[in-house]
Amino acid sequence: GNSVTQMEGPVTLSEEAFLTINCTYTATGYPSLFWYVQYPGEGLQLLLKATKADDKGSNKGFEATYRKETTSFHLEKGSVQVSDSAVYFCALSRGGSNYKLTFGKGTLLTVNP
């Protein structure tokens, strides 16, 4: 079946540091890939997505590239801010008869001033 593996946290960085959160997936065919973010006490917000190989999703300074050869979708940001502190979820949607999301376990990011 489909699965998503993302690096375990927590990840603690200083403001303006470089961020990478690794995500790899297992799925047949060509899934769509997503990063969602969950701020404390809130629901999930879509951060970025990519729907085919070599696509780069980007939003709010975050980027991730769909790498089919390595089945990866790593999240990066060049300079994190305190306001980026949240839980980040990598997810995939396989399509077909339904588009349910399969999530990784989430990575807690804390950015200190």
Place this chain on the structure above:
Amino acid sequence: DSGVTQTPKHLITATGQRVTLRCSPRSGDLSVYWYQQSLDQGLQFLIQYYNGEERAKGNILERFSAQQFPDLHSELNLSSLELGDSALYFCASSVDTLGGEQYFGPGTRLTVT
């Protein structure tokens, strides 16, 4: 604001009881998904409805059921509640196209005592 609404925000009830969670999707979205978020299981897909009909089932217990009404709002019914059912329950809606992202509501936090 994702445009997806969920009520109630919090629910505290006793073991053995029954509760109903409500979700209204974004305007124009025909699909509603229910997810459960718990510390031990992470984010798990429960069930999907599309335009009033059940489309897919995930890890949903037999004590749980859902439906989608003609106005497209959905209800998740949880019965014979157990302590282990305490979790955040999210509803999401989408336009069902490959790569179509899901928009999440703020969630209902259920506490079973």
